[in-house]
Amino acid sequence: MPKTDFGPPDYREMIPPIVRENYGKWRYHRIPRPGVLEHVSETGDVLSSVRVASPRLVSTDFVREICEIADKYCGGHLRFTTRHNIEFLVSDREKLQPLLDELEGRGYLIGGVGRAISNVVHTQGWIHCKSAVTDASGLVKSIMDELHDYYTGKKPVPAKLRIAVACCVNMCGACHCSDIAVVGIHRRVPRVNDDVVSKSCEIPSTIASCPTGAIRPNPKLKSITIAPEKCMYCGNCAAVCPAIDVMDPDTDGVSIWVGGKLSNARTTPKFSRLAIPYLPNHPPRWPEVTEAVKNLVEVWRQRAKPGERMGEWIERIGWERFFQITGIPFTEKHIDDFTHATTTFRSSMQFRI
Amino acid sequence: MPKTDFGPPDYREMIPPIVRENYGKWRYHRIPRPGVLEHVSETGDVLSSVRVASPRLVSTDFVREICEIADKYCGGHLRFTTRHNIEFLVSDREKLQPLLDELEGRGYLIGGVGRAISNVVHTQGWIHCKSAVTDASGLVKSIMDELHDYYTGKKPVPAKLRIAVACCVNMCGACHCSDIAVVGIHRRVPRVNDDVVSKSCEIPSTIASCPTGAIRPNPKLKSITIAPEKCMYCGNCAAVCPAIDVMDPDTDGVSIWVGGKLSNARTTPKFSRLAIPYLPNHPPRWPEVTEAVKNLVEVWRQRAKPGERMGEWIERIGWERFFQITGIPFTEKHIDDFTHATTTFRSSMQFRI
Amino acid sequence: MSYVDVNGKQIEVDEDGFICDPDLWNEEIVRCFARLEGVDELTDDHWKVIHYLRGYYRQFGIAPMIRKLCKETGFNLQRIYELFPSGPAKGACKLAGLPKPTGCV
Amino acid sequence: MSYVDVNGKQIEVDEDGFICDPDLWNEEIVRCFARLEGVDELTDDHWKVIHYLRGYYRQFGIAPMIRKLCKETGFNLQRIYELFPSGPAKGACKLAGLPKPTGCV
Amino acid sequence: MDDRETPLLDELEEGDWPSFVAELKRAAEKSAMSADLLRQIERSYADNTGHWKRGGIVGVRGYGGGVVGRYSAMPEEFPGVKEFHTLRVNEPAGFYYTTEKLRELCDVWDKYGSGLLNLHGSTGDIILLGTTTENLQPCFDALGEIGFDLGGSGSAMRTLSCCVGQSRCEHACIDTMDVTHDLTMNFQMEIHRPAFPYKFKIKVSGCPNDCAAASARSDLAIIGVWRDAIEIDQQGVAEYVDEGFDLFNRVIRRCPTWALDWDAEEKRLKLTSEDCVHCMHCINEMPKALRVGQERGAAVLIGGKAPVVKGAMIGWVLVPFMRLEPPYQELKDLIVQVTEFWAEHGKNRERLAELIDRLGMPAFLEGIGVEPCPQMVDAPRSNPYLFWREEEVKHA
Amino acid sequence: MDDRETPLLDELEEGDWPSFVAELKRAAEKSAMSADLLRQIERSYADNTGHWKRGGIVGVRGYGGGVVGRYSAMPEEFPGVKEFHTLRVNEPAGFYYTTEKLRELCDVWDKYGSGLLNLHGSTGDIILLGTTTENLQPCFDALGEIGFDLGGSGSAMRTLSCCVGQSRCEHACIDTMDVTHDLTMNFQMEIHRPAFPYKFKIKVSGCPNDCAAASARSDLAIIGVWRDAIEIDQQGVAEYVDEGFDLFNRVIRRCPTWALDWDAEEKRLKLTSEDCVHCMHCINEMPKALRVGQERGAAVLIGGKAPVVKGAMIGWVLVPFMRLEPPYQELKDLIVQVTEFWAEHGKNRERLAELIDRLGMPAFLEGIGVEPCPQMVDAPRSNPYLFWREEEVKHA
Numbered sequence A, B: 001m002p003k004t005d006f007g008p009p010d011y012r013e014m015i016p017p018i019v020r021e022n023y024g025k026w027r028y029h030r031i032p033r034p035g036v037l038e039h040v041s042e043t044g045d046v047l048s049s050v051r052v053a054s055p056r057l058v059s060t061d062f063v064r065e066i067c068e069i070a071d072k073y074c075g076g077h078l079r080f081t082t083r084h085n086i087e088f089l090v091s092d093r094e095k096l097q098p099l100l101d102e103l104e105g106r107g108y109l110i111g112g113v114g115r116a117i118s119n120v121v122h123t124q125g126w127i128h129c130k131s132a133v134t135d136a137s138g139l140v141k142s143i144m145d146e147l148h149d150y151y152t153g154k155k156p157v158p159a160k161l162r163i164a165v166a167c168c169v170n171m172c173g174a175c176h177c178s179d180i181a182v183v184g185i186h187r188r189v190p191r192v193n194d195d196v197v198s199k200s201c202e203i204p205s206t207i208a209s210c211p212t213g214a215i216r217p218n219p220k221l222k223s224i225t226i227a228p229e230k231c232m233y234c235g236n237c238a239a240v241c242p243a244i245d246v247m248d249p250d251t252d253g254v255s256i257w258v259g260g261k262l263s264n265a266r267t268t269p270k271f272s273r274l275a276i277p278y279l280p281n282h283p284p285r286w287p288e289v290t291e292a293v294k295n296l297v298e299v300w301r302q303r304a305k306p307g308e309r310m311g312e313w314i315e316r317i318g319w320e321r322f323f324q325i326t327g328i329p330f331t332e333k334h335i336d337d338f339t340h341a342t343t344t345f346r347s348s349m350q351f352r353i
Numbered sequence C, D: 001m002s003y004v005d006v007n008g009k010q011i012e013v014d015e016d017g018f019i020c021d022p023d024l025w026n027e028e029i030v031r032c033f034a035r036l037e038g039v040d041e042l043t044d045d046h047w048k049v050i051h052y053l054r055g056y057y058r059q060f061g062i063a064p065m066i067r068k069l070c071k072e073t074g075f076n077l078q079r080i081y082e083l084f085p086s087g088p089a090k091g092a093c094k095l096a097g098l099p100k101p102t103g104c105v
Numbered sequence E, F: 001m002d003d004r005e006t007p008l009l010d011e012l013e014e015g016d017w018p019s020f021v022a023e024l025k026r027a028a029e030k031s032a033m034s035a036d037l038l039r040q041i042e043r044s045y046a047d048n049t050g051h052w053k054r055g056g057i058v059g060v061r062g063y064g065g066g067v068v069g070r071y072s073a074m075p076e077e078f079p080g081v082k083e084f085h086t087l088r089v090n091e092p093a094g095f096y097y098t099t100e101k102l103r104e105l106c107d108v109w110d111k112y113g114s115g116l117l118n119l120h121g122s123t124g125d126i127i128l129l130g131t132t133t134e135n136l137q138p139c140f141d142a143l144g145e146i147g148f149d150l151g152g153s154g155s156a157m158r159t160l161s162c163c164v165g166q167s168r169c170e171h172a173c174i175d176t177m178d179v180t181h182d183l184t185m186n187f188q189m190e191i192h193r194p195a196f197p198y199k200f201k202i203k204v205s206g207c208p209n210d211c212a213a214a215s216a217r218s219d220l221a222i223i224g225v226w227r228d229a230i231e232i233d234q235q236g237v238a239e240y241v242d243e244g245f246d247l248f249n250r251v252i253r254r255c256p257t258w259a260l261d262w263d264a265e266e267k268r269l270k271l272t273s274e275d276c277v278h279c280m281h282c283i284n285e286m287p288k289a290l291r292v293g294q295e296r297g298a299a300v301l302i303g304g305k306a307p308v309v310k311g312a313m314i315g316w317v318l319v320p321f322m323r324l325e326p327p328y329q330e331l332k333d334l335i336v337q338v339t340e341f342w343a344e345h346g347k348n349r350e351r352l353a354e355l356i357d358r359l360g361m362p363a364f365l366e367g368i369g370v371e372p373c374p375q376m377v378d379a380p381r382s383n384p385y386l387f388w389r390e391e392e393v394k395h396a
């Protein structure tokens, strides 16, 4: 038997000495400049973390390059953040500025700390996922090419802003709780290959997979039937059954969601809400999507109070005004009609007219 | 054909002259003493309304008595409020004090205005309804005998407090949005008379009437079967089908709900929430219920800030502390398990420990 | 329970005058009930309504909603009340021998 | 699509080596698949699992959940992996001629 | 009637709150029905259960509702309540009465019924409590003589009710009583001849204080509101402040949207009107200085109801703002649209809210021809389960 | 590889944000697989659709997961990606690495795979992106040599991940990295051999800021919290204020429960600790002066997930406070209880939250033996649809 179940490398062997020595002893932090965190320990030690953007999808040579930098300035240690940024951990104050200089020289973007737009959490897209309606990496690149000044701190924003991109409604990220989420969607009822269903589909599982109960057995063909008026194209049946195809380049598209968050600071965690139900899927630069995201960021940036996240700002001014200000049309699609829809209807006279 | 469809008396013929003349012209009001409203018109007219408690279930002689009073002081006009209080409408200032004196002399309770407990909205109970688990009138009388000082203003309360009593979960009042609601409940699965079902029951309607889908057809007996583990004794099936009996004096009881409201002032309208799932149904004085309601009122009265209604107070201090302070045990029954249950679960770290 | 005398036969009815055992229903009963409900003469229009009600009930196990009744018989609500002055539920359904309708009170 | 040679017969399988037409399944195929999945010898225990899977699938139209499989065969998870080193889905279900299981990836 | 017959109920004559038992006894002195009612209730108190039968479909000629049939389950013991039906009598809007009218009503009721009544039922009717099947028609006829018609019951439009509105309230943005009366007259057919899937209630409140409890208790609630800025009498505000009114804690901090601020130097209350959500709180607190705006109308909320079957609902915004002037045509048309759609698609005993829940709000809006607007929701949908119409997708 | 082969992707080499296309090309220089990947992606950009097949059940011996099988739908055109499976490699807790370890990983991956990887996947794994079926086992063996094991996939416990915690954060109430590592080691069987109804994710955040996004993305989230009072360094607060920090607008007014007040005379920040709901806001704003309390532990939230099937969920409070010291036995027992109950009652592809939704929270709590507490709900139920156990009713 091969060696199994030995688990990941022990973090204790991965952390730099300054972390080992000050583990649990950090007292406070400050942000001396965009992209840099300075943590001060009760021992007096100071750790500077320099945060750098990563495309997440990287080559081994990229990894070797950042390792080389970490060797030079960080005693051979580095880490990644939960949003896929790289953090160079500097314990020797002398080395901070040279590191920053080298990074800038090499074209790395330093930022994502504090009140900033950080890296985009995203998914596989056409790079690797069979369910991808769109390409996550390409969308991220297109969007962040527009927004990187908010990452590096060149342009300040009122608060943290978290963007997520998912190539299908499975939302392999935390799209459903992001300040801005970009999600690939289908808009056509899946096609069923009855012949294949009868051979390689677990029919009961497929029927159970449909959120809206659109799938019925079709005993005559030993297959299934999809009721078009009930299907909202989520593609979950296609994930379960190889005989169902939901892809359709002509009608597939991208939707935009806003106002989610996860921290408990001030307000409780919030779901992202539908802003734009459909934009065309236009690689390689997705101009419509990029434009829409930028508009959202700008409108928020110019109007939110300091420290106010996207969703907090919208709730303060009201969704009525959000739609008015952004110029996004409010349609019947914005009104929920899934299971808990009634709990989202306005049950009060508190609204703006 | 007899005369039909002529509608109710025209309000224009019912209102007193001062109302006719100042219709739409009222500028502001004040509360010169508990139970009295003084509305000032832009014409300079002043209308004093004296609010008096009514048992709602009254005899024609009672009506004649208040008519007599209204003739004496109010030019033969009076009205009732949406919570079933009587309002004597005084346009002649001179007559106000004599009216108050006479009312007090006759034992009428004057109050229910402003920050006070007003009359209890309630239902038929054993007086007239076939569905009544308990007697609404008796409960109201028992509760208000304890609380009338908060009606008359002898004891001040922080804000309006609306109590409602319903004899079954049909809640023929606005129990579901009251500061305190008292609701009769069953706790035993209904008994089905199969023979009668087969003759006089619209079986499909009966099956559809069950909120939790507990009712199945029983084709063998041309009847229906109730799955006991799914039934939560709402009695709706019994309302639809004469062959189903849900009454059970041994196990029926009374539940108490808190924190609802309807005005949009400050907070949006709120549902009442379960406080006490069961108290025994003990006529003629319902000591357990009376005690529980009084406890709720007292706890609120002593701790709420001025102007803070029951539900607002609870939300400010948190339900955790509400249960702690009132001494009411929190049980699995307080956790929703109906359709939208998941939307009531705490999805945040914002709680008191 | 009380009884209504239909040409000598005692038909059991509930307090509201609805037949207890729908299987006993027949046209004679209709005629008798009609008198009690203030229907003086049973015209074709009456029978149309009654037959529609019975047919619907046999098929679906419930009384049709009034709107459906009007649509299918072609009589508007006003006309239904002319035919059955005590209304479709108290009048027509009773005559048609249906169980008491479950519309709310 | 690719094919596996089972004693001279070409059996069509998908990329993952699952049989395309479950109706063609037979014991010879099992033996052949077994070799491909690293199962050297097919013991009674192997057959017990295979038969249980087939029976369950015939009855319910889906593969049983692993927990159920363990319970009903009496083999714990460790043992299942000893029997089928590539696991119950990739190994056992494939040998049993079931469609690719829908457990998530 | 012998006093000792009702020892349990007698206990409820004690205490300061007005006693319904006293009223029962008062009626019992004049009416044998009421005397038997008293006895049957005493029995309920002893047995801990009601003694009424289920069922009861009785009425008057030409109407399908307005009467709730009731039969005692113990007619031998309490023959006076063998039949004990109630008449639901439509109240005048705003619950105003002349004593003359009330006396006429009492006379009719003493003649044909138990002499007991509810002022009022919680829908708003005058509930005449207890008469026989035989007396229904004559009683109704006599009521007609004095101008009282029946209200609704069954699967009908129900008796409307409203708050006092402009007749005595400075906050009223609409003439609640007139709207109520006008709609009542307009919908007589719908009120008297049940033809809906289930009950349908309408209530009218003059402002968002909702003193008619409309949003919880009506399938269609009409609630007054304004859409320009609150009128501020700065002098008046200053007076409140000068008199020691704690403006910050009582008002500013409690405005749900922080739309208000106090400029202490200029002694001015500053309102960011676009932030005001018309909650009424500041106006309620300072009625002498603040006043609802001048552009007045009403919002229409739909779906309010009690718990059965799908759970209680508080009304949902359908129309955020509608001007309301006689003859209220737009409102009437909307009500017809809504009830038509519901009558067409609703199942037996399915309330409007439940139908909308089943079909989805988008489908409902399309069905009644109302445009979606953001005021309808607290927030847009969070699930990605969007439907697309074929036309929409084709054009893409 | 010829530059003009990928005109569309080339556009994504422009711009300031780091380019994944540049990375693809870098890898393509060394690996034929990556070169074909680049071509296939270019084709996707041209066709506006992906070109991967569905299905893909491959793996390594002894494990049921850890590999996501992937086959090109156009193997003739792009033979390099005919088989292009990913290995999910379990990251070290906290995503810390020595450069040495990372280089070893790169060497293995250049040898057996495409040379492309994600640092990291959104569950937390190192995603080694693209190898052949044949190379899976040798690659895994080589990874084992350098101490990297596979993570989870399929209906298994998934790779855990956590925020940086005490290793670099002053707010951490628990040792997130140790908890993560310890649980990972403890649940190796559950991670590597799928035996659940569906995926099961665990994430650990050190405080309610939830920097691991645990409450949205894990079936079981462990989030640090304290239960005594926030530590206030009054001197420090005064310094903030003296430096012109707008305490009222930045902190006091934004505390969700108004638990804070500033006594300007005494220059003291007053905390009504029983009102504090540990939202972190004031501490975040004034990290030099405020600090989480001393009685530290964690809350356990359950049910967080993405939209499919029943809709997205944010985790629900199951345990409001639990002390967390190695060996974390109470926590491990709880996880076993929860997963056992789910494994026993869950249907195929039914996430924990969906099971609880189906059976009801009360039934779930009873099943796992956890007592109900008010922290579990935002508010108690509003519908009167209560269930009673037979014993309870009998004793009444």
Ligand code: SRM
Binding pocket: A028, A029, A037, A080, A081, A082, A083, A084, A085, A112, A113, A114, A115, A118, A119, A121, A160, A162, A174, A177, A178, A179, A260, A261, A262, A263, A264, A265, A309, F094, F162, F163, F164, F165, F168, F169, F170, F171, F209, F210, F211, F212, F213, F284, F285
């Ligand atoms: C490095 C990282 C943890 C890790 O283990 O990798 C981290 C680190 C810190 N977070 Fe975070 N957070 C990190 C992801 C998150 C996430 C998760 C996510 O974005 O997916 C959240 C929840 C996001 C959300 O609410 O939607 C998160 C919400 C916060 C907040 C709350 C902000 C708010 O007001 O809502 C704070 C407090 C603050 O910034 O004042 C915070 C504060 C901090 C502090 C200041 C904590 C400290 O004292 O060290 C750290 C630096 C913050 C900064 O970057 O501005 N961290 N932080 C993560 C960096 C991600 C990145 O590369 O950008």
Ligand code: SRM
Binding pocket: B028, B029, B037, B080, B081, B082, B083, B084, B085, B112, B113, B114, B115, B118, B119, B121, B160, B162, B174, B177, B178, B179, B260, B261, B262, B263, B264, B265, B309, E094, E162, E163, E164, E165, E168, E169, E170, E171, E209, E210, E211, E212, E213, E284, E285
């Ligand atoms: C007379 C009546 C209308 C009628 O047509 O009959 C009425 C009359 C007034 N209401 Fe009301 N309300 C009346 C039922 C209601 C109801 C409905 C109910 O209780 O069933 C509500 C909603 C209750 C709820 O929120 O649950 C109601 C919520 C209010 C409020 C909001 C209070 C709050 O802060 O939540 C105000 C404003 C205030 O009092 O400051 C208000 C204010 C008023 C004012 C001051 C309006 C005015 O300027 O004339 C009137 C006297 C108030 C008082 O009694 O303190 N009225 N008021 C009703 C008297 C009922 C009674 O006998 O007690």
Ligand code: SRM
Binding pocket: B122, B123, B124, B128, B129, B130, B131, B170, B171, B172, B173, B174, B239, C104, C105, E068, E070, E086, E088, E118, E120, E121, E122, E123, E124, E125, E126, E127, E151, E159, E199, E201, E216, E217, E218, E304, E305, E306, E307, E308, E309, E351
């Ligand atoms: C008389 C009255 C209670 C009272 O004492 O005030 C009443 C009495 C009855 N209601 Fe009601 N409801 C009365 C107002 C209400 C209200 C309040 C309102 O209208 O503002 C509600 C809550 C609002 C709503 O409609 O949702 C109400 C919700 C119900 C329900 C539950 C409906 C639901 O969808 O949840 C039922 C059950 C049913 O229809 O079978 C019901 C059924 C009944 C029945 C007809 C029970 C029955 O089937 O026999 C009761 C007849 C009692 C009797 O013997 O007279 N009653 N009922 C109220 C009517 C008086 C009037 O006309 O003015």
Ligand code: SRM
Binding pocket: A122, A123, A124, A128, A129, A130, A131, A170, A171, A172, A173, A174, A239, D104, D105, F068, F070, F086, F088, F118, F120, F121, F122, F123, F124, F125, F126, F127, F151, F159, F199, F201, F216, F217, F218, F304, F305, F306, F307, F308, F309, F351
């Ligand atoms: C690789 C990754 C995206 C990424 O680029 O980072 C990913 C990729 C896939 N996810 Fe995911 N999910 C990944 C993290 C997530 C997350 C985020 C998380 O774990 O924190 C979620 C949301 C949280 C959750 O689990 O609910 C997520 C929710 C889903 C779902 C929807 C599950 C649901 O209950 O709603 C599916 C659908 C399914 O299981 O069939 C799914 C299915 C998939 C599949 C397996 C689709 C498939 O059936 O082939 C994708 C494989 C892509 C591929 O070819 O490699 N993936 N997936 C992430 C795993 C990397 C890692 O191991 O570190």
Ligand code: SF4
Binding pocket: A123, A124, A125, A129, A130, A131, A132, A133, A166, A167, A168, A169, A170, A171, A172
């Ligand atoms: S979001 Fe959808 S398409 Fe993208 S990686 Fe996840 S499952 Fe695949």
Ligand code: SF4
Binding pocket: A189, A190, A209, A210, A211, A212, A213, A214, A215, A226, A230, A231, A232, A233, A234, A235, A236, A237, A238, A246
């Ligand atoms: S795409 Fe989604 S909604 Fe449509 S049939 Fe498939 S599972 Fe159901």
Ligand code: SF4
Binding pocket: B123, B124, B125, B129, B130, B131, B132, B133, B166, B167, B168, B169, B170, B171, B172
């Ligand atoms: S609440 Fe129930 S018992 Fe009471 S009157 Fe209404 S339907 Fe009858």
Ligand code: SF4
Binding pocket: B189, B190, B209, B210, B211, B212, B213, B214, B215, B226, B230, B231, B232, B233, B234, B235, B236, B237, B238, B246
């Ligand atoms: S009492 Fe309620 S829950 Fe029980 S079977 Fe009847 S309708 Fe269903």
Ligand code: SF4
Binding pocket: E163, E164, E165, E166, E169, E170, E171, E172, E173, E205, E206, E207, E208, E209, E210, E211, E212
């Ligand atoms: S709802 Fe408004 S208008 Fe009507 S009485 Fe109440 S405060 Fe006055």
Ligand code: SF4
Binding pocket: B266, E254, E255, E256, E257, E258, E259, E260, E271, E275, E276, E277, E278, E279, E280, E281, E282, E283
């Ligand atoms: S009415 Fe309410 S929302 Fe508007 S300003 Fe006054 S308090 Fe604020």
Ligand code: SF4
Binding pocket: F163, F164, F165, F166, F169, F170, F171, F172, F173, F205, F206, F207, F208, F209, F210, F211, F212
């Ligand atoms: S979750 Fe809390 S402990 Fe963890 S990194 Fe974020 S702020 Fe620090």
Ligand code: SF4
Binding pocket: A266, F254, F255, F256, F257, F258, F259, F260, F271, F275, F276, F277, F278, F279, F280, F281, F282, F283
């Ligand atoms: S942590 Fe949050 S809730 Fe607690 S005092 Fe600070 S701001 Fe208020």
